[in-house]
Amino acid sequence: MSSSDIYRELILDYYRNPRNFGRLDPHDIDAKDSNPLCGDEIEIQIQVSKDGKMEEVHFLGKGCAISQASASMLTELAKGKPLEWTKDLSKEDILKMLGTSDLGPARIKCALLSMKVLKTGVYAYLGAKPEEATGSQDIDH
Amino acid sequence: MSSSDIYRELILDYYRNPRNFGRLDPHDIDAKDSNPLCGDEIEIQIQVSKDGKMEEVHFLGKGCAISQASASMLTELAKGKPLEWTKDLSKEDILKMLGTSDLGPARIKCALLSMKVLKTGVYAYLGAKPEEATGSQDIDH
Amino acid sequence: MLRSESLRVDEIRKDFPILQREVHGKRLVYLDNAATTQRPKAVIDATVEYYSQHNANPHRGVHQLSLEATEAFEGARSKVASFINASTEETIFTRGATESLNLVRYGWGNSHVKTGDLIVLTMMEHHSNIVPWQLLAKQTGARIEFVGLTKEGKLDEDHFERLMGQSPSIVAFTHCSNVLGTINDAARLSARAKRAGAITVVDGAQSVPHMPTDVRAMGCDFLAFSGHKMLGPTGIGILYGRRAILEEMEPFQSGGDMIKQVHTTGATWNDLPYKFEAGTQDSAGAVGLGAAVDYLNSIGMKRVRDHEMALTAYALEQMSKFPGITVYGPMNAKDKGGVVSFNMGDIHPHDMASLLDEEGVAIRSGHHCAQPLMELLDVPAMSRASFYIYNSFDDIDALMQALSKARNVFCL
Amino acid sequence: MLRSESLRVDEIRKDFPILQREVHGKRLVYLDNAATTQRPKAVIDATVEYYSQHNANPHRGVHQLSLEATEAFEGARSKVASFINASTEETIFTRGATESLNLVRYGWGNSHVKTGDLIVLTMMEHHSNIVPWQLLAKQTGARIEFVGLTKEGKLDEDHFERLMGQSPSIVAFTHCSNVLGTINDAARLSARAKRAGAITVVDGAQSVPHMPTDVRAMGCDFLAFSGHKMLGPTGIGILYGRRAILEEMEPFQSGGDMIKQVHTTGATWNDLPYKFEAGTQDSAGAVGLGAAVDYLNSIGMKRVRDHEMALTAYALEQMSKFPGITVYGPMNAKDKGGVVSFNMGDIHPHDMASLLDEEGVAIRSGHHCAQPLMELLDVPAMSRASFYIYNSFDDIDALMQALSKARNVFCL
């Protein structure tokens, strides 16, 4: 797939009109990371319900269209799901969410940054170490 | 000329039985230098006569056969000559003295070290700067 | 605008194997030359020949290969020295501009800079000409001031002048900015800094490859540059240093080849330039750099500069006609090297680089190792196109076409 | 003695273009491998291919070439890391063993060593593993002790043990001497030094190219080696460092690529290993080293070691039968690398090297960057023959024949 196809209206729309953007107060989970090579930054804040569901999921950040749209879509996807749901979340899920099958080594990190942040936050909340739980090199930068 | 030809009996003889080897006391001129790449060291001491002749010329040193034989031969050649004689001394004279026409870049420095020391000492004695007087890159290491 | 090329780009392009390849089925339009340039066949061949025929350690061996290697290595040094009008004793091989600057930090800075001393930098420096001085300042208690920029992206001369009034001990500045392209008047700044009592460190990484260089005319104490930005191999660079200052300096790295004698109790140093070249030399790198210098000389640095100036003028003209593009730095090609940094609408440079790549156009996106400048200009990142001898007006047309496409994709 | 080659030297020799050339009309017999090795076609080709197809700056670019360059560069790092059983984060590219050792001096030594601290070296170290520590000692007020040698040229274990009792802060030693060939038991020495509370710095310049290496089994904190001594390009080397210790270390050189963020007020560092790799990477050098590792792996390091051991045993045997030759170092090939240093009668090594060169035999003469060892053994210089995978029993026969000729010329 050519990279211009990635910027289908959908992604551009999320880039320009990000859903769930901005601080979420109060929150139970707050995690943040950046991609040092390109400067993309993502912070995710979550309100957790009594029964362990992600009731509200917000993000803040700056960076390229792919990182920002991907973060925004992910907040929508995660909202209402149980915390455990993040454990099974994979690179493939993110690509599917973005409506693409491949992004190439340069841009895949942009797309996966928000997943990495989400997992880091949720695992920390659950008291597990993120490294053990994710087990995948792909989400590292 | 092949390098084994250089080690004709003559050079070997001077290497093993160096003429004018050892300290010369008293002396009017004393100069010393070394070739940092191979470690050859030559020191030359000279007694100067009233009329500006090199009455006695001795050397000390250690190193390869070529550097040591060349130094020994040079002391013989210089003995009795006026100080000015060293000014005209050239690379060609040294090669002739050694009985060879060429030594190649690696060994020519060994052969010329004693000439460099001699010139340095004599020029210092005459109050001139060695760089100006020699004017040749060949004698530098 | 006249599209007159002062170089025969078609001929030159034939010398560069990589320019024959395609990217995503498109002709490669390589516009990332400020990051690294490509290598002509002459440089590649020189490396191959060195390894296939002469490879050995220079300087120490008596055997034939070692003599040939010494000749090749020192021959390369002579070429580079003449290229910048320096002597061979003043021409030190390093791994690149970054190591050259670190050599000055450690070799001169550690033993000369004291608490309260002033180090003057500029807001357009590359990280390699910032961080070594920050670490030196931290270690010694010196302070750093950054000369500001004008709106146009040139050095704020008044600010520079005011700082010179404070008698800095080091003034380090780039000859040509890798982001704005701004060319600083290195001779004038050096002379002024000298009068103020400072040593002058010029970062020539973006100037030496692109214009005639004369360290005597420049009058600086140090000049740093990299081989890979001037057609040479990766991993080799140069520090020029004025002889008098090199002689009084301490070595930086130490070990084999930079010593005269080593005892268990201490060591003495070799002559210049060897005192600063510890360890086995990168002889193949030096030989490749020598071949690059030959290649550039065969073109002529004056013509290299003229060619890049023509390309830059054309690019600036095209970009200023293009809606939504912001160009950073001087808008007159005479004032800048062949570097054009820009942004377009809300397209993040990272996305921009991807979109152009798809068209075969290679540019750089990001902070360009100049984060303080990004902060000053209040942009997180920029796209940058940068030119060299093998670029043509067609390449700039290809860039502009790719930019049109990007605008369409982003519906600007 | 059985002349059984564990390698197919004839086949291997075909891979090395330079071994096809003649010197003074004779077949080149290259026995200066401890200085630098030659390059197989695979290494030369990898360099050519990199420059002709993929050259760009790794890491920062988004465009296709930059991605390919990143893959090539990091791919090479992975190869080197597995070669020594390290992780990629612990495998730092440097310019060579000398820079690797200087990195430890500056990066660890400057911030950890204090007045009165003890640094332990050995009498068989190369200048590159002496001078950096002497400068560190001078700067910090630390003191240095050199472990002595036995008559056989092995480490004086009692002396080592006594020095360990003094709780040194650094113990730096060579894994294999470049003069005597002596192989030190790096694992045992490292373990002992650790118990004494020291960090351990192993100079692997002469061991990594010649035998299987496992940094975990070795248990050292640092291991330094050079690419050019293991079929790789000039100008590239490696510092292995244990992760925990690298993490707490200060950077050595600073500038582009080793930072996370730079502000006018200061900077933060990049992750491992990048924190220690300032400036544009020597990507072509890394790629060439990766190809060299592939080549060595295709032979197998165990077989490399066996082959060299067989050659060394044969050379030692021949030399001990030869009247007038003094060999330095252990006389059992099991105890040493493929390095045989010797002198013959009153022939100065410099003359010896010339005479052998005339027969096409390339050896090294001089102090071998080990002047303290020369002083200890009370010889001004030595001749040295050193072997690698492309050397055969015939090469040693050629050496012995050339030695006979030298003896005749000098009428011994």
Ligand SMILES: Cc1ncc(COP(=O)(O)O)c(C=O)c1O
């Ligand atoms: C034992 C030893 N250590 C260190 C070095 C230094 O290696 P390099 O000159 O490649 O930095 C060498 C080689 O010269 C060596 O033989």
Ligand SMILES: Cc1ncc(COP(=O)(O)O)c(C=O)c1O
């Ligand atoms: C202006 C400037 N200075 C210094 C450098 C550092 O050069 P290198 O990375 O080759 O050491 C660069 C290039 O990256 C540069 O553009």
